[in-house]
Amino acid sequence: MxxxxxxxxxxxxxxxxxxxxxxxxxxxxxxxxxxxxxxxxxxxxxxxxxxxxxxxxxxxxxxxxxxxxxxxxxxxxxxxxxxxxxxxxxxxxxxxxxxxxxxxxxxxxxxxxxxxxxxxxxxxxxxxxxxxxxxxxxxxxxxxxxxxxxxxxxxxxxxxxxxxxxxxxxxxxxxxxxxxxxxxINPVEVKTSKITHKGSTIISMPFEAASISTPSINTKGNTPLRKTGNWRTFKPIFNYELCNKCMICVARCPDGCITINSEGFPYTDYENCKGCMICAEECPTEAIEKVREVHTWKTLQ
Ligand code: SF4
Ligand code: SF4
Structure with a gap:
């Protein structure tokens, strides 16, 4: 098998x-x-x-x-x-x-x-x-x-x-x-393992508690227990010349990562932005650019 x-x-x-x-x-x-x-x-x-x-x-x-x-x-x-x-x-x-x-x-x-x-x-x-x-x-x-x-x-x-x-x-x-x-991909040789007939295999899988994996549900509007920035494949980049400060991106970000700077423009907390790009899809003025994230072994430490 x-x-x-x-x-x-x-x-x-x-x-x-x-x-x-x-x-x-x-x-x-x-x-x-x-x-x-x-x-x-x-x-x-x-x-x-x-x-x-x-x-x-x-x-x-x-x-x-x-x-x-x-x-x-x-x-x-x-x-x-x-x-x-x-x-x-x-x-x-x-x-x-x-x-x-x-x-x-x-x-x-x-x-x-x-x-x-x-x-x-x-x-x-x-x-x-x-x-x-x-x-x-x-x-x-x-x-x-x-x-x-x-x-x-x-x-x-x-x-x-x-x-x-x-x-x-x-x-x-x-x-x-x-x-x-x-x-x-080159063909590889994989050793098959013996089939067993012992019914359910009960092991413990390392899935995290809901209080950690869904902190925005369990903790008030933020993600303090779990930095999710390294989940990104794409990164949102704001272009303030196109931004009309409508705040739609702030409302739509599912992780509450977008806040407002002192000039009234939105900015992202990249430690927690998971790169879903909902903000870019919802922005009416196309002020948010979708840029491929490059994770390196150094940044993933
Ligand atoms: S949705 Fe777009 S235009 Fe509106 S505040 Fe966000 S970046 Fe600016
Ligand atoms: S990419 Fe997703 S998580 Fe990141 S700021 Fe935009 S909506 Fe929020």
């Missing part, structure tokens, strides 16, 4: 990625099981999703504590003490990491003993889909690592995406982007 665990941020598509992998495996004649596990239902919050693939019926249940394949869709999660995506990764397992760094650099930086594959799928997502939605890209990388066929992946994307979106052009773009990732 292959046990695959995905780690992503809310909105990136980890759940769909795990489903695509499961469907591709099913279409290839395997038994498959996939499911997500959310902490807080919050855009940008860490989430995990799981896929089991086996030639025999899968009677094992519960979250995957020791994955054979680990898919980390956002490198910032490795710097998040509450996400801990490397937990349980086997030394003879395989990890895919979405990063701009090479496998050797990442291996050294994170002290990873397992085989590591890296690719900047955030850039691929932005370039091909116009958004950092990574479900089909992560599904493509996972399918390649799991040794599935390209045609199974393509059929899985067609099937799953046609159930949730109607834009055929967008589905086509997702297939192209996913197959690009599939074909960019």
């Amino acid at each position: 292959f046990r695959v665990r995905f780690h992503g941020r809310g909105g990136q598509g980890a759940k769909i990625a795990s489903r695509l992998l499961g469907t591709a495996a099913f279409l290839e004649g395997y038994y498959a099981q996939d499911f997500p596990l959310y902490g807080a239902e919050r855009r940008g919050a860490p989430i995990a999703a799981f896929t089991r693939i086996s030639k025999e019926p899968i009677l094992e249940r519960g979250v995957i504590a020791e994955p054979d394949i680990l898919i980390v869709m956002d490198e910032t999660l490795l710097h998040d003490p509450m996400a801990m995506p490397l937990t349980g990764l086997k030394e003879d397992g395989v990890i895919f990491l979405n990063t701009t760094h090479s496998p050797a650099e990442a291996k050294n930086r994170y002290k990873i003993k397992a085989q590591i594959i890296t690719l900047d799928i955030t850039k691929i997502g932005i370039d091909t889909l116009g958004k950092p939605i990574l479900s089909t890209l992560a599904g493509g990388t996972a399918s390649k690592i799991a040794g599935l066929r390209e045609d199974s992946l393509k059929r899985a994307i067609e099937k799953e995406l046609s159930e949730i979106i109607t834009d055929s052009e967008l589905i086509k773009k997702n297939i192209e982007a996913s197959l690009y990732c599939f074909n960019t």
